[in-house]
Amino acid sequence: MTNTPLPITSADIDAAARVIAPYAARTPLLRSPALDALTGAKVFLKPEVLQRTGSFKFRGAFNKISSIPEGERGRGVVAFSSGNHAQGVAAAAQILGMKATIVMPSDAPASKVERTRGYGAEVVLYDRDKEDREAIARDIAGKSGATVVPPYDDPFVMAGQGTVGREIAEDMAALGIVPDIMSAQASGGGLIGGIATAVKARFPETAIIVAEPAGFDDHGLSLRAGKRVAHSNTGRTICDALMALTPGEITFAVNQRLLSGAVTATDDEVGKAMAFAFRDLKLVVEPGGAVALAALMQGRFDARGKTVVIVLSGGNVDADLYARIINA
Structure with missing residues (x-):
């Protein structure tokens, strides 16, 4: 190893x-x-x-979104987050002129939800006890062609x-x-x-x-x-x-x-x-x-x-x- x-x-x-x-x-x-x-x-x-x-989440989000080929950027990005990654992705997408959809738990701090929307992202709320946020994000990406931006498990x-x-x-x-x-x-x-x-x-x-x-x-x-x-x-x-x-x-x-x-x-x-x-x-x-x-x-x-x-x-x-x- x-x-x-x-x-x-x-x-x-x-x-x-x-x-x-x-x-x-x-x-x-x-x-x-x-x-x-x-x-x-x-x-x-x-x-x-x-x-x-x-x-710190803005750093990883911007680096990831910047790596998306120009020809794929028009389809936007989708992410799942309780708040900080959500804001990082939303802000990075806004800077790069891309659409962002963020899957957030319904019990996330209201300030984080509001600020994510403030960066121009669409927020999709889910129940963290009953629903799978990654499955929701994959479904959105599958239908729209958007690139999934994971909160951590990505080089x-x-x-x-x-x-x-x-x-x-x-x-x-x-x-x-x-x-x-x-x-x-x-x-x-x-x-x-x-x-x-x-x-x-x-x-x-x-x-x-x-x-x-x-x-x-x-x-x-x-x-x-x-x-x-x-x-x-x-x-x-x-x-x-x-x-x-x-x-x-x-x-x-x-x-x-x-x-x-x-x-x-x-x-x-x-x-x-x-x-x-x-x-x-x-x-x-x-x-x-x-x-x-x-x-x-x-x-x-x-x-x-x-x-x-x-x-x-x-x-x-x-x-x-x-x-x-x-x-x-």
Whole structure:
């Protein structure tokens, strides 16, 4: 297995960086003395909440849609998402003058649905407990000829998302600092897999740790089992963006090879991380974007005395929910 070529390479991520450069924001690395004092670590934060559409998802969506041949673009694209990928696809399609249809759960945050429509996409709602979003998207694509843009299990999507890691590696190298640990949250695993590919190319000794909501730890289960395993949770988490049942097939091929471990954080711990980001970082971070920060703050991995990079992957959260969380 160790000799099997991975689905994406650092060269693919370099190519994606050139494609998205005119359109995506290059987000900075931020520091927080309060967070350093709390954790005993030297912490750098990558705020993808400042990215176009409010999350890292724009990167992968734009790279994927840009790869569609000109002759096929007139048929549009279709995607399935709880919100962040939906907005990324809708915005990318709008920029490229293409029609977008997005299949979204009926319980998705209203702000995410509204913003997706705001980018000009048609939204098709479904019941996540009773209907199969991928089947709905395939049916739409079959009838219209549209190209399906997966949220994570696609090399172009992963490479685009991997530009987050490329920027981290470049900026840390410019500072002359080698990160000991890099952590980001995962749903299907495209972001963490892309980041791992880019960071390991520059810093092979850096430990890459995936963070998940407690009870929705399919990556942790799969890494321990050595194969893709589904979590058994049938409930809900405030981290609505991180409720995939199993890791992606393509993403797990990368993550099984490159990740060093997995950690979790509870909804309450995620809320505390969001409140910290609001008070001390002056950043709005959605629940699904704050899990790695929560895990760091709770000491779920050994960070004391080490240099750690944490990705804040998104900031799209309904105002009412956000207010309740940070006021709690």
